[in-house]
Amino acid sequence: MIQVFSTSSMEAAKQMWQLQQAAYRVEAELIGWAELPPLRETVEELMGSDEIYIAYLEEGELAGALSYKKINSQLDIHKMIVNPSHFRRGIARQLLNHLENSHTDVNTIIVSTGARNEPAVQLYLRQGYEWTDSKEVAPGLELAFFQKRL
Numbered sequence: 001m002i003q004v005f006s007t008s009s010m011e012a013a014k015q016m017w018q019l020q021q022a023a024y025r026v027e028a029e030l031i032g033w034a035e036l037p038p039l040r041e042t043v044e045e046l047m048g049s050d051e052i053y054i055a056y057l058e059e060g061e062l063a064g065a066l067s068y069k070k071i072n073s074q075l076d077i078h079k080m081i082v083n084p085s086h087f088r089r090g091i092a093r094q095l096l097n098h099l100e101n102s103h104t105d106v107n108t109i110i111v112s113t114g115a116r117n118e119p120a121v122q123l124y125l126r127q128g129y130e131w132t133d134s135k136e137v138a139p140g141l142e143l144a145f146f147q148k149r150l
Contacts, residue, residue, distance in 0.1 A: 005055035031114035064091035077111035
């Protein structure tokens with residue numbers, strides 16, 4: 001089940017923080033960059049976030065989530081988070097589809113990921129996103145930027 005998820009309570013923010021830590025540790029290993037911003041984010045910062053979260057719940061467990069901001073007619077995905085024990089089950093794809101289908105008033109979705117995060121890169125390409133740019137944002141860290149026109 002996919003639903004909007006508020007991180008405004010301490011309990012909910014802790015759940016999201018734990019999910020985020022597990023998922024982004026895997027990405028940090030994949031891309032060789034341990035200082036990913038979501039790994040440094042605190043529970044309190046999650047509680048005060050202005051990002052909108054949608055969560056994938058499986059038997060009551062928070063198995064995945066996506067956070068985004070809507071700016072005019074564009075959605076900017078900030079985080080794609082899947083519990084490593086739930087990898088390869090289509091959760092990220094379902095979250096992307098849900099986001100796209102629930103925002104018929106937008107014309108573009110943008111997202112970025114580590115260029116060496118092959119599973120994420122392949123996910124976005126399979127879902128119809130175009131690789132629009134890549135930038136080295138720090139020594140040894142290259143980001144890939146994607147967009148999908150709706």
